[in-house]
Amino acid sequence: MKDRVKGPAILGDRGSILVEGIRHRGRTVDVFVDGGGRIAALGGDAGKRFRRDAATRIDGKGLLLVPGLVNTHTHAAMTLLRGYADDMPLQDWLTTKIWPLEAHLAGGDVFAGTELACLEMIRSGTVAFNDMYFFMEEAARAAAGMGLRATLSYGFIDLGDPEKREKEMKATGRFVSFVKGMGNPLIRAAVGPHAPYTVSPEALRWCADLAREEGIGIHVHLAETEQEVRDCLAAHGKRPAAHLDACGCLTEQTVAAHCCWLDRDECALLAARGTSASHNPTSNMKLAVNRAMPYPWMKEAGVNVTLGTDGCASNNSLDMFGAMKDAAILQKFAWNTQTTLPAPEALHMATAAGARALGIPSGRIEPGAPADLVLVNLRSPSLTPLFSEESNLVYSATGSSVDTVICDGRILMHHGEIPGEEEILARAAEAATSLVSRAGI
Amino acid sequence: MKDRVKGPAILGDRGSILVEGIRHRGRTVDVFVDGGGRIAALGGDAGKRFRRDAATRIDGKGLLLVPGLVNTHTHAAMTLLRGYADDMPLQDWLTTKIWPLEAHLAGGDVFAGTELACLEMIRSGTVAFNDMYFFMEEAARAAAGMGLRATLSYGFIDLGDPEKREKEMKATGRFVSFVKGMGNPLIRAAVGPHAPYTVSPEALRWCADLAREEGIGIHVHLAETEQEVRDCLAAHGKRPAAHLDACGCLTEQTVAAHCCWLDRDECALLAARGTSASHNPTSNMKLAVNRAMPYPWMKEAGVNVTLGTDGCASNNSLDMFGAMKDAAILQKFAWNTQTTLPAPEALHMATAAGARALGIPSGRIEPGAPADLVLVNLRSPSLTPLFSEESNLVYSATGSSVDTVICDGRILMHHGEIPGEEEILARAAEAATSLVSRAGI
Numbered sequence: 001m002k003d004r005v006k007g008p009a010i011l012g013d014r015g016s017i018l019v020e021g022i023r024h025r026g027r028t029v030d031v032f033v034d035g036g037g038r039i040a041a042l043g044g045d046a047g048k049r050f051r052r053d054a055a056t057r058i059d060g061k062g063l064l065l066v067p068g069l070v071n072t073h074t075h076a077a078m079t080l081l082r083g084y085a086d087d088m089p090l091q092d093w094l095t096t097k098i099w100p101l102e103a104h105l106a107g108g109d110v111f112a113g114t115e116l117a118c119l120e121m122i123r124s125g126t127v128a129f130n131d132m133y134f135f136m137e138e139a140a141r142a143a144a145g146m147g148l149r150a151t152l153s154y155g156f157i158d159l160g161d162p163e164k165r166e167k168e169m170k171a172t173g174r175f176v177s178f179v180k181g182m183g184n185p186l187i188r189a190a191v192g193p194h195a196p197y198t199v200s201p202e203a204l205r206w207c208a209d210l211a212r213e214e215g216i217g218i219h220v221h222l223a224e225t226e227q228e229v230r231d232c233l234a235a236h237g238k239r240p241a242a243h244l245d246a247c248g249c250l251t252e253q254t255v256a257a258h259c260c261w262l263d264r265d266e267c268a269l270l271a272a273r274g275t276s277a278s279h280n281p282t283s284n285m286k287l288a289v290n291r292a293m294p295y296p297w298m299k300e301a302g303v304n305v306t307l308g309t310d311g312c313a314s315n316n317s318l319d320m321f322g323a324m325k326d327a328a329i330l331q332k333f334a335w336n337t338q339t340t341l342p343a344p345e346a347l348h349m350a351t352a353a354g355a356r357a358l359g360i361p362s363g364r365i366e367p368g369a370p371a372d373l374v375l376v377n378l379r380s381p382s383l384t385p386l387f388s389e390e391s392n393l394v395y396s397a398t399g400s401s402v403d404t405v406i407c408d409g410r411i412l413m414h415h416g417e418i419p420g421e422e423e424i425l426a427r428a429a430e431a432a433t434s435l436v437s438r439a440g441i
Numbered sequence: 442m443k444d445r446v447k448g449p450a451i452l453g454d455r456g457s458i459l460v461e462g463i464r465h466r467g468r469t470v471d472v473f474v475d476g477g478g479r480i481a482a483l484g485g486d487a488g489k490r491f492r493r494d495a496a497t498r499i500d501g502k503g504l505l506l507v508p509g510l511v512n513t514h515t516h517a518a519m520t521l522l523r524g525y526a527d528d529m530p531l532q533d534w535l536t537t538k539i540w541p542l543e544a545h546l547a548g549g550d551v552f553a554g555t556e557l558a559c560l561e562m563i564r565s566g567t568v569a570f571n572d573m574y575f576f577m578e579e580a581a582r583a584a585a586g587m588g589l590r591a592t593l594s595y596g597f598i599d600l601g602d603p604e605k606r607e608k609e610m611k612a613t614g615r616f617v618s619f620v621k622g623m624g625n626p627l628i629r630a631a632v633g634p635h636a637p638y639t640v641s642p643e644a645l646r647w648c649a650d651l652a653r654e655e656g657i658g659i660h661v662h663l664a665e666t667e668q669e670v671r672d673c674l675a676a677h678g679k680r681p682a683a684h685l686d687a688c689g690c691l692t693e694q695t696v697a698a699h700c701c702w703l704d705r706d707e708c709a710l711l712a713a714r715g716t717s718a719s720h721n722p723t724s725n726m727k728l729a730v731n732r733a734m735p736y737p738w739m740k741e742a743g744v745n746v747t748l749g750t751d752g753c754a755s756n757n758s759l760d761m762f763g764a765m766k767d768a769a770i771l772q773k774f775a776w777n778t779q780t781t782l783p784a785p786e787a788l789h790m791a792t793a794a795g796a797r798a799l800g801i802p803s804g805r806i807e808p809g810a811p812a813d814l815v816l817v818n819l820r821s822p823s824l825t826p827l828f829s830e831e832s833n834l835v836y837s838a839t840g841s842s843v844d845t846v847i848c849d850g851r852i853l854m855h856h857g858e859i860p861g862e863e864e865i866l867a868r869a870a871e872a873a874t875s876l877v878s879r880a881g882i
Contacts (some may be wrong), residue, residue, distance in 0.1 A: 083828045083837065086783065086829070089779055285773060285774035314835070317836065322839075326770075332729040333725070336729050336731045337530075338727070342528035381557055384870050385523060385873035392756065393525035398763075424822075
């Protein structure tokens with residue numbers, strides 16, 4: 001059977017989709033997605049019932065059906081800085097390379113970089129991401145144009161300066177209003193206090209209030225380094241999670257990125273508040289933060305643990321398959337047991353747990369759920385044999401194993417094809433070159 | 442320009458090859474490979490000079506030319522066990538899963554598993570590998586048929602039992618003779634004493650003598666776990682490297698895999714003997730060996746450090762791009778500095794250092810060298826922008842970034858196509874299922 005595609009997929013109107021004969025949890029099933037973007041039927045007979053109705057039919061033979069992946073911590077536009085500076089001491093890297101480049105960033109760069117990030121995420125099976133950066137209106141436009149789900153936050157940094165605080169409050173409020181004005185259900189705003197060490201307690205409280213008033217999430221870096229813990233204790237007499245909590249920033253809609261240096265009490269605090277953690281194993285290793293996120297303590301406490309890639313300056317990839325594997329092997333290494341973070345838990349972190357953290361309906365494949373689906377190509381040496389779907393997905397697959405991606409019922413990549421890819425690559429490469437040239441470094 | 446391919450590539454006769462307009466170390470070059478499999482010309486004008494002579498022409502636009510990768514430690518046929526059992530305590534895993542399956546292995550399984558491994562290695566840019574397993578005649582046939590360079594050793598394990606020792610000596614001798622009889626310059630034998638804790642001192646000395654007499658290499662596991670160090674001290678009064686050395690097993694043609702628990706003196710000993718280390722970061726993390734190979738000590742001592750994936754039961758992938766990234770980030774994490782094992786060093790480990798360890802002429806791209814070449818597809822979001830070839834190769838690429846692979850002047854994969862791939866996948870999947878069924882577990 002040859003796939004039959006009627007009309008353009010990407011960001012056109014949704015049409016119904018029938019995936020026939022695809023492997024899912026050890027069975028062969030058909031999946032029918034209705035014109036409203038929801039999974040209308042899942043099972044052995046959906047093909048027969050809906051074949052006539054389907055605008056697009058996809059032959060699922062040799063493919064595996066998995067939920068779309070959710071990346072809960074990144075700085076999408078930093079794709080433009082990929083490979084620009086690596087393997088440097090952290091302070092040198094930030095002060096002589098990253099910050100000087102970022103000082104020359106313009107809105108158009110963030111648009112181009114975010115588009116590139118979306119392209120990379122689609123290629124590697126990610127359907128939703130949690131982003132924090134600057135010029136976020138441009139990021140929102142890019143994500144919306146690419147058809148992904150995005151929770152976007154303006155990175156609020158006041159460094160205790162009241163004047164800067166005013167500016168950041170305005171920028172944050174403006175961005176939240178902008179996203180409301182877009183009226184795109186896939187694009188959501190969050191409040192983005194950068195970190196306990198870059199944002200004053202006054203500003204943290206303001207961010208918490210705004211998030212509560214608007215009913216939106218909070219995206220914050222937390223306890224990435226030991227220095228942050230020491231500084232927080234010195235400045236506020238509390239460890240970072242307790243300090244964030246005192247400022248009202250640990251909510252059920254908060255995603256705390258990194259969490260490497262939390263102690264057991266802080267893990268219990270996150271669990272008590274319903275706050276989600278975003279584990280970023282690849283970035284944590286590359287930047288040598290000297291401690292793996294305490295996954296066993298979090299699991300014990302009942303924290304919703306999710307997975308992120310971090311930005312491309314510190315990974316340098318947005319491939320969530322890589323993040324799953326790195327999480328599973330780093331936790332084993334760090335805790336000195338072969339059983340920590342088994343493959344099914346890594347997959348859960350990257351799908352259902354991530355969706356729960358962002359309050360989005362991804363991460364499950366069942367009738368009534370939105371069609372956020374990834375079709376993985378099983379006909380490859382690296383996925384042969386197939387004893388365990390989870391083991392192969394986590395330990396053997398990479399983003400390149402992804403064949404087709406459907407988000408909210410729209411086909412974003414179809415058998416490896418993404419409309420407009422060449423133009424996006426060219427635009428991003430040009431933006432990156434121009435940025436470095438303008439920065440003169 | 443459309444690629445023009447005359448006749449079959451894989452394992453047919455070699456024909457000359459011209460790659461035109463490919464990126465290499467920041468320049469755009471043409472590469473001409475003569476009918477003898479050697480790089481005859483490299484530079485801006487090779488295209489003009491050799492266009493008429495080339496049996497095959499490859500358009501290098503959008504591709505990056507890198508040396509073929511060398512995997513210095515694997516158990517190739519263990520692809521059949523990929524994903525069969527993961528995330529288990531080490532002893533349970535070995536005694537209830539891996540060893541019972543291996544007890545039912547037959548020669549045909551090793552052939553099918555090694556073919557699958559070669560397929561996966563070709564797809565991910567590896568042109569040479571160092572293998573240790575059983576039924577190695579079958580592994581040799583498979584590797585030869587796939588056109589890869591292979592250094593193969595029968596895994597010698599006597600556990601101090603003189604009767605078993607006799608058997609292993611015969612098996613080793615038989616295999617060395619078999620490989621000589623093949624007369625295939627790409628296929629080489631090595632002596633494979635499994636590890637200091639599984640091979641008696643008498644047998645280690647016998648292995649060293651045989652390797653010296655035959656002028657071939659030694660492939661051995663060394664200091665993978667702390668337990669091994671303790672046991673070796675208790676049994677022999679020496680740490681493992683010193684013990685191997687006392688038995689004559691540390692030679693210039695020895696590859697010692699893992700080396701996680703070596704101390705500084707042992708690193709210096711490896712350097713003094715000219716012995717190569719094979720770092721297997723992914724396996725070491727997944728199996729929680731509790732210590733990263735001491736790369737900084739090895740570098741300081743001047744050890745030739747190379748890279749391996751280990752077998753698919755403990756990784757579960759043969760992708761050397763994954764191994765490069767894991768090495769670079771694990772070493773940073775373990776040594777708590779962002780500067781340890783920068784990208785160019787990881788790439789060197791996976792290419793020139795690996796070739797040196799195996800005594801093969803891969804790892805360099807220059808006129809006169811054999812054409813062991815990998816063409817990486819740069820037209821992908823994960824490799825955009827391209828500020829640094831090394832950073833993108835190590836931190837952003839995966840095996841799937843590889844477009845074309847040439848080994849000893851033969852095109853093994855051409856724009857992602859490998860002749861006979863479907864049959865190899867089917868044969869391996871069938872062998873894996875049958876193995877588990879025969880083992881009855």
